[in-house]
Amino acid sequence: AELRGWNIHVEDYPVSIAMESFMAEVAEKTGGEVTGKIYHNGVLGSQPDAIEQIRLGVIDFGEFSLGPMGQSIPETNVVSLPFIFKSIPQMYKLMDGEVGEAIGKGMIAKGIVPLGWYDAGARSFYNSVRPINAPSDVEGLKVRVMSNDLFVGMVESMNGNATPMAFGEVYQSIKTGVVDGAENNPPSYESTNHFEVAQYYSLTEHLIIPECLCMSLKTWEKMTPEQQAILKEAGQTSANLQRELWQAREAASMDKVQAGGTTVNKIADKAPFQEAMAPVYDQFLAANPDLVSLVNMIRSAD
Amino acid sequence: MGLTILLLVFGLLVVVGMPVAFAMGIAAASAFWYEGFPMLITFQRATAGVSVFSLLAIPFFVFAGELMLHGGIASRLVKLASALVGHLKGGLAMVNIFSSMLFGGISGSAVADISALGSLLIPVMKERGYRPDFAVNVTVTSSIAGIVIPPSHNMIIFAVAAGGGISVSKLFLAGVIPGILMCVCLAIAAYILSVKHKYPAEPFPGWGEVGRSAADAIPGFITAVIIVGGTLSGVFTVTESGAFGALYALLLTKFYYRSLTWDAFVRAATGAVRTTAMVMILIAFASSFAYLLALYQVPAKLSDLLVSISDNPIIILLMINVILLMLGMIMDMAALILICTPIFLPIAKGLGMDPTQFGIMMLVNLGLGLCTPPVGTCLFVGCAVGKVKIEEALKSIWPFYLAILLALILVTYVPAVSLWLPSLLG
Amino acid sequence: MVGQSSKFLKLQSALDAISRACIIVASVALVILVATFGWLVFGRYVLNATPTWVEQLALLLICYIAFLGAAAGIKEDTHLGVTLFRDMVPTVLQKILIVLIDLTLAAFGAIMLIAGITLMKFGWATLLPMLDIPESFRTLAITSCGGLIFLFAGARGVLRILTFSDWQPSPHELDT
Numbered sequence: 001a002e003l004r005g006w007n008i009h010v011e012d013y014p015v016s017i018a019m020e021s022f023m024a025e026v027a028e029k030t031g032g033e034v035t036g037k038i039y040h041n042g043v044l045g046s047q048p049d050a051i052e053q054i055r056l057g058v059i060d061f062g063e064f065s066l067g068p069m070g071q072s073i074p075e076t077n078v079v080s081l082p083f084i085f086k087s088i089p090q091m092y093k094l095m096d097g098e099v100g101e102a103i104g105k106g107m108i109a110k111g112i113v114p115l116g117w118y119d120a121g122a123r124s125f126y127n128s129v130r131p132i133n134a135p136s137d138v139e140g141l142k143v144r145v146m147s148n149d150l151f152v153g154m155v156e157s158m159n160g161n162a163t164p165m166a167f168g169e170v171y172q173s174i175k176t177g178v179v180d181g182a183e184n185n186p187p188s189y190e191s192t193n194h195f196e197v198a199q200y201y202s203l204t205e206h207l208i209i210p211e212c213l214c215m216s217l218k219t220w221e222k223m224t225p226e227q228q229a230i231l232k233e234a235g236q237t238s239a240n241l242q243r244e245l246w247q248a249r250e251a252a253s254m255d256k257v258q259a260g261g262t263t264v265n266k267i268a269d270k271a272p273f274q275e276a277m278a279p280v281y282d283q284f285l286a287a288n289p290d291l292v293s294l295v296n297m298i299r300s301a302d
Numbered sequence: 303m304g305l306t307i308l309l310l311v312f313g314l315l316v317v318v319g320m321p322v323a324f325a326m327g328i329a330a331a332s333a334f335w336y337e338g339f340p341m342l343i344t345f346q347r348a349t350a351g352v353s354v355f356s357l358l359a360i361p362f363f364v365f366a367g368e369l370m371l372h373g374g375i376a377s378r379l380v381k382l383a384s385a386l387v388g389h390l391k392g393g394l395a396m397v398n399i400f401s402s403m404l405f406g407g408i409s410g411s412a413v414a415d416i417s418a419l420g421s422l423l424i425p426v427m428k429e430r431g432y433r434p435d436f437a438v439n440v441t442v443t444s445s446i447a448g449i450v451i452p453p454s455h456n457m458i459i460f461a462v463a464a465g466g467g468i469s470v471s472k473l474f475l476a477g478v479i480p481g482i483l484m485c486v487c488l489a490i491a492a493y494i495l496s497v498k499h500k501y502p503a504e505p506f507p508g509w510g511e512v513g514r515s516a517a518d519a520i521p522g523f524i525t526a527v528i529i530v531g532g533t534l535s536g537v538f539t540v541t542e543s544g545a546f547g548a549l550y551a552l553l554l555t556k557f558y559y560r561s562l563t564w565d566a567f568v569r570a571a572t573g574a575v576r577t578t579a580m581v582m583i584l585i586a587f588a589s590s591f592a593y594l595l596a597l598y599q600v601p602a603k604l605s606d607l608l609v610s611i612s613d614n615p616i617i618i619l620l621m622i623n624v625i626l627l628m629l630g631m632i633m634d635m636a637a638l639i640l641i642c643t644p645i646f647l648p649i650a651k652g653l654g655m656d657p658t659q660f661g662i663m664m665l666v667n668l669g670l671g672l673c674t675p676p677v678g679t680c681l682f683v684g685c686a687v688g689k690v691k692i693e694e695a696l697k698s699i700w701p702f703y704l705a706i707l708l709a710l711i712l713v714t715y716v717p718a719v720s721l722w723l724p725s726l727l728g
Numbered sequence: 729m730v731g732q733s734s735k736f737l738k739l740q741s742a743l744d745a746i747s748r749a750c751i752i753v754a755s756v757a758l759v760i761l762v763a764t765f766g767w768l769v770f771g772r773y774v775l776n777a778t779p780t781w782v783e784q785l786a787l788l789l790i791c792y793i794a795f796l797g798a799a800a801g802i803k804e805d806t807h808l809g810v811t812l813f814r815d816m817v818p819t820v821l822q823k824i825l826i827v828l829i830d831l832t833l834a835a836f837g838a839i840m841l842i843a844g845i846t847l848m849k850f851g852w853a854t855l856l857p858m859l860d861i862p863e864s865f866r867t868l869a870i871t872s873c874g875g876l877i878f879l880f881a882g883a884r885g886v887l888r889i890l891t892f893s894d895w896q897p898s899p900h901e902l903d904t
């Protein structure tokens with residue numbers, strides 16, 4: 001069968017390359033029984049739409065951020081908690097292990113089978129006003145965030161002015177001062193040219209939200225056990241490839257924004273930021289009591 | 303096969319007179335059914351197509367335009383135009399064109415322009431000895447300048463159809479000169495015809511009258527300044543500036559001009575809802591339709607075809623324009639922007655054309671389609687307002703077609719026409 | 729243009745009332761939309777606290793404006809179509825085509841209604857961001873649109889069949 005794959009990124013993005021290599025490996029190992037075509041550039045719809053489509057079996061596989069999945073799959077929301085992972089390597093380790101297992105269970109219950117965890121780096125704040133070194137530096141800044149209670153709560157708990165806004169409006173809005181800044185990973189900060197208008201990039205690394213190569217449960221159930229094993233294996237191989245490509249891409253983006261005159265600052269002590277997030281965690285855990293053990297599993301890991 | 307079903311069902315339904323929006327929806331549903339997709343994907347795509355943040359500017363622009371229309375701004379603009387250009391040869395034709403330039407800067411809707419200005423000006427023109435077909439043709443062709451002069455909800459539709467990444471404020475700026483250029487070309491055509499038919503010039507009312515009518519019209523014109531200026535200066539996003547334009551128009555017509563009655567307000571709101579819904583339902587089912595076009599890789603295939611015919615950019619752009627003109631003869635603007643942008647924009651980009659310039663070119667081109675038979679909304683409305691038979695109007699419309707074609711050629715092949723102003727102020 | 733008997737007229741005026749109600753609800757949604765954006769800008773500049781629900785509420789309201797307005801447009805027959813080719817065939821054939829279009833639209837409306845209900849069930853556990861209400865409230869717009877189109881186009885089609893010799897195909901009138 002020829003599978004249909006959804007991808008929002010351009011053809012030469014790390015995710016896109018890894019997806020193509022995934023499909024090539026699957027085609028080869030199944031002897032051409034399972035092949036696929038990947039529709040890049042989001043021509044088959046935006047991310048929330050595509051998540052719905054994969055659940056309905058309209059598209060067979062795709063690569064999603066766990067962020068927008070949170071609206072329909074509460075388990076995936078756990079990784080949208082600020083500062084929940086200590087580092088990218090820790091995220092790899094936990095997602096490839098029992099944390100990924102637990103989140104994956106929640107996804108399968110909603111019709112999505114994870115095949116491999118991809119890297120989307122760490123998101124940090126950027127703005128056109130001042131470098132951020134402490135939570136108090138966020139105070140009063142108009143910061144664009146994705147439409148999600150957690151991200152709004154994160155900025156508000158530092159007394160910032162959280163402003164949900166369509167992604168496409170952000171560049172012009174920073175440029176003209178409708179908002180002061182936003183937050184994102186280095187490749188997005190660079191490729192959207194936001195670095196031209198928001199010159200302070202402060203490496204708060206507050207959100208490490210993994211992405212997922214996944215398959216529609218409806219498609220998955222049509223596969224033989226051997227094909228399923230091949231898909232899982234190819235998913236993991238492609239995840240390893242994507243992580244490597246991502247690291248390289250991230251470094252290239254950092255070089256480019258610094259050459260473009262951006263002031264990048266590391267955060268000497270992240271503890272005050274983490275402490276400021278207490279209300280976000282309290283509210284989330286109060287609203288999702290059955291996720292307490294999963295949150296604790298991640299937070300207590302080293 | 304799926305693609306054949308999609309296009310065949312669509313074509314058949316359009317030919318028998320099914321509203322275009324639903325022809326797209328039904329064609330998409332048929333193709334989804336053929337592909338074995340769950341039927342509800344048609345409607346998931348349709349809902350997703352409408353829930354797009356940048357589209358929110360459309361109801362705002364339309365509402366602001368309706369408020370100005372029902373709140374008495376059109377007559378004030380005509381008065382100002384009369385005072386300024388009425389004394390030229392063929393004075394009322396010049397007034398007609400100049401009013402459209404001003405009105406287009408507020409409403410961005412050609413049909414609103416024709417019904418507002420046409421009902422004011424065509425009877426007066428007939429009275430002063432202008433041939434009815436001439437009066438209608440001037441009204442109809444000049445109304446499409448309003449599509450290109452900012453603000454314009456069709457620019458929003460283009461920006462959305464292009465898949466984001468195109469700045470609406472840049473499109474706004476890029477439309478100014480082409481819009482004025484269209485009006486100048488039309489004015490020249492009207493001037494030549496006026497000399498030939500010995501149409502009269504009106505007496506100049508004196509600078510005092512110019513000043514008074516300007517003072518009366520300028521507060522209305524500020525609606526456009528708020529929308530465009532608010533966006534450019536960064537006080538508002540495009541969407542917010544649309545909302546503020548509507549709020550300002552409401553307060554102005556209610557408290558300053560005092561011409562907005564409750565009835566007029568209700569007419570403006572319901573009128574805005576009707577227009578918005580008509581555009582939005584097209585956008586909704588166009589997104590189901592476009593999903594399938596993407597799935598069948600139509601843009602890439604068509605692009606390969608065009609490029610295989612010629613690799614000369616001038617020829618390819620000419621072909622794109624001819625295709626758009628032919629499609630524009632049988633279909634309406636919004637639907638064509640939505641269907642054709644994903645197909646032709648990548649080709650134009652491949653030729654090194656700026657997407658903003660491509661957008662303006664497309665708007666001018668499809669605007670001409672609104673004045674051409676067999677399907678020309680503007681032509682139909684203009685003939686209805688001016689009580690002229692369509693055949694009658696068509697006999698003498700060609701000089702105006704030539705004028706717009708000239709503007710189209712300049713927009714297509716001279717990037718500076720659209721890109722100079724944005725480069726200056728962007 | 730359709731049906732003269734009092735039963736038909738009663739049905740007609742009921743359908744008119746429903747279609748007017750659609751336009752009124754959509755107009756109120758439009759006014760709310762303008763007002764919330766005023767509040768959004770006021771909040772961002774004056775309170776320095778942007779109301780975070782405006783964006784998502786607006787995306788919800790626009791669905792109702794679009795789909796309720798479109799349903800009323802079916803009743804009022806204001807959607808843009810190409811009637812040129814139809815106008816060229818003999819009158820009887822024109823009338824048959826017009827009835828077929830009504831019935832096709834009604835069938836499409838029914839499919840829209842059923843698919844909409846399925847979408848609503850499917851989206852019940854997905855929350856709209858920032859509003860924290862089920863996604864089904866968004867799909868309710870297209871679901872009602874389907875039901876209304878089924879009603880408007882279906883009733884008109886049936887009335888046109890029942891009174892087939894009493895009406896004339898009129899050239900498509902544009903909403904000016």
Ligand code: NA
Pocket residue numbers: 398399401402419440441442444445
């Ligand atoms: Na005019």
Ligand code: NA
Pocket residue numbers: 630631632633670671672673674675676677678679
């Ligand atoms: Na036309």
